[in-house]
Amino acid sequence: MPLIDAHGRRHDYLRISVTDRCNLRCLYCMGDEGIEQLSHSDILSYEEILKVVTAGAELGISKIRITGGEPLIRKDLVSLIERIAAVPGIADLAMTTNGVLLPHYAAELKKAGLNRVNISLDTLKPDLYRKITRCGELKEVFKGIEAALEYELQPVKLNTVLMKGVNDSEVIDFLKLILEKPLHVRFIEYMPIGDHDRSYVDHYLPLSYVEETANNAGLTLSPLPLPGGAGPAESYTIPGGRGTIGLIHPISKHFCDSCNRLRLTAEGNLKACLYWQDESPVRPVLDNKKALQGLIREVLSGKPVEHQMAADGICGSVKPGSMRGMSKTGG
Ligand code: SAM
Ligand code: SF4
Numbered sequence: 154m155p156l157i158d159a160h161g162r163r164h165d166y167l168r169i170s171v172t173d174r175c176n177l178r179c180l181y182c183m184g185d186e187g188i189e190q191l192s193h194s195d196i197l198s199y200e201e202i203l204k205v206v207t208a209g210a211e212l213g214i215s216k217i218r219i220t221g222g223e224p225l226i227r228k229d230l231v232s233l234i235e236r237i238a239a240v241p242g243i244a245d246l247a248m249t250t251n252g253v254l255l256p257h258y259a260a261e262l263k264k265a266g267l268n269r270v271n272i273s274l275d276t277l278k279p280d281l282y283r284k285i286t287r288c289g290e291l292k293e294v295f296k297g298i299e300a301a302l303e304y305e306l307q308p309v310k311l312n313t314v315l316m317k318g319v320n321d322s323e324v325i326d327f328l329k330l331i332l333e334k335p336l337h338v339r340f341i342e343y344m345p346i347g348d349h350d351r352s353y354v355d356h357y358l359p360l361s362y363v364e365e366t367a368n369n370a371g372l373t374l375s376p377l378p379l380p381g382g383a384g385p386a387e388s389y390t391i392p393g394g395r396g397t398i399g400l401i402h403p404i405s406k407h408f409c410d411s412c413n414r415l416r417l418t419a420e421g422n423l424k425a426c427l428y429w430q431d432e433s434p435v436r437p438v439l440d441n442k443k444a445l446q447g448l449i450r451e452v453l454s455g456k457p458v459e460h461q462m463a464a465d466g467i468c469g470s471v472k473p474g475s476m477r478g479m480s481k482t483g484g
Contacts, residue, residue: 155213156449158425158456162412168421169202169215171374172222172232177251179275181314181343182350188374197421201439203240204261205417208445210242214415218247219267222419225254231261237459240264247271249312252297255288259300270301271310271339276320277327298422302334309338315357315363324366333395339386339399346428359405363398367391387412409459415452423449425456 156164173191175183197205208215224230238246245268252272263269274294276282282291301309313320327338340363345353367374373414374389377397385408386399402408416424417474422432433452438444 156415156451156453160410160456160458163213163458164215164413164453165213166218166414167206167209167417168218168220168414169206169417170221171202171219171233172196172227172421175221175223175251176226176228176253177223177289179273180284181285181316181356182257182347187320191388191420195420197417197419197436199229199236201421201436202233202417204295204439204442204445205244205421205435206237206240208442209449210240210416211442212446212449213242213442215242216245216247217243218249219280220249221256221288223251224248225250225258229373231238231258231265234262234267235265238290241382245269249296250302251286251289251469252294255297256300257295259297259304261304263304263306267306269308270306270395271378272298273312273313273314273339274298275316275328278322281320282374291367298334302336307335308337308396309335310339312341313338314341317358319356321358321366324363325370325372326370328363328367328391328398330392331394331398334395336396337399338400339400344403344428349406357404360400361405363400391480403460412456415449423452423478425452426460429454429457 158164173196190204206214206413217236219229219230219234234246237243246266247269248267250270250273252270252274255270272294275285277291277383279291282289282294285388287319298309299309311327311330315321324340327340330336330338334351340360343357344362345355345357364374372391374391376390385403386401389398389400391398392398414427416427417425417435418432421435423435424432433448435445435448438448
């Protein structure tokens with residue numbers, strides 16, 4: 154029986170956070186002091202993660218994304234990739250990374266069976282990059298992007314969180330990146346995840362801003378048809394574009410009605426929705442595959458119809474949203 158929730162949504166996608174730690178501390182993801190880190194024994198081992206992947210794959214999970222925190226700082230991640238890629242039924246294995254360590258690992262990751270990467274990049278200005286990430290060097294990310302292209306971790310997607318007063322003046326520069334390289338730039342709306350309500354209120358911008366800015370600059374965004382299951386991005390290109398532009402609007406046009414995702418946090422809690430607090434620990438049932446599969450179905454059966462992110466912190470919502478920042482949940 155496929156994984157279908159109470160609202161008729163079929164689930165085939167599991168996002169796995171392999172660590173809550175990171176080599177950067179992005180403003181919208183972590184507080185000033187970073188985060189209180191999990192201890193090593195709290196974090197699922199690779200063997201434990203594989204048990205969840207194997208049980209999920211038998212229920213129809215075919216897509217896996219490895220995320221964090223920064224996945225590439227976890228020791229011997231390549232071996233996990235190799236083992237997940239070998240699980241029967243896993244057809245698509247992707248990773249979200251800040252890209253800084255990709256020059257070291259891209260070749261091995263490709264060989265191990267990683268299909269593609271999303272690299273987070275919110276600005277093309279070195280000073281601003283240092284400010285947003287509180288310590289990062291832009292040139293390191295560009296080396297990571299080059300490595301991803303060289304080793305064909307494709308399509309190479311860039312995740313760009315649009316922030317009013319921070320990077321909104323760079324929309325055209327990001328659009329023009331796809332003229333130079335076969336990149337897929339995806340603008341994402343700032344989400345009120347974790348304890349960042351004030352920052353969200355100050356910096357949220359709907360992605361209609363990207364369309365207006367392109368129009369005002371005489372750049373026509375031409376819609377592209379999306380293959381089935383391609384995810385929540387509306388996809389466009391511009392004349393001469395070698396890649397695509399994606400618009401992901403979790404707030405202004407939420408895509409909950411087509412959500413196909415489950416999440417596994419670094420300490421082993423299953424979450425059916427990125428936003429709501431509900432989560433269930435897998436550790437107690439890891440040695441019993443039937444019980445683990447029962448838990449996956451149970452978590453899915455409680456999946457809410459939608460996230461109500463925009464309501465929370467602005468005008469109140471029916472139940473409190475997650476106070477976990479993205480680095481703790483796995484973006
Ligand atoms: N460290 C990796 C990275 O930065 O790509 C993976 C983890 S990070 C939490 C995953 C994604 O979540 C990144 O693309 C980041 O931009 C996004 N993200 C984090 N906090 C966010 C927020 N409040 N709103 C929207 N996207 C957010
Ligand atoms: Fe680290 Fe990614 Fe969060 Fe930035 S967005 S602090 S790179 S986990």
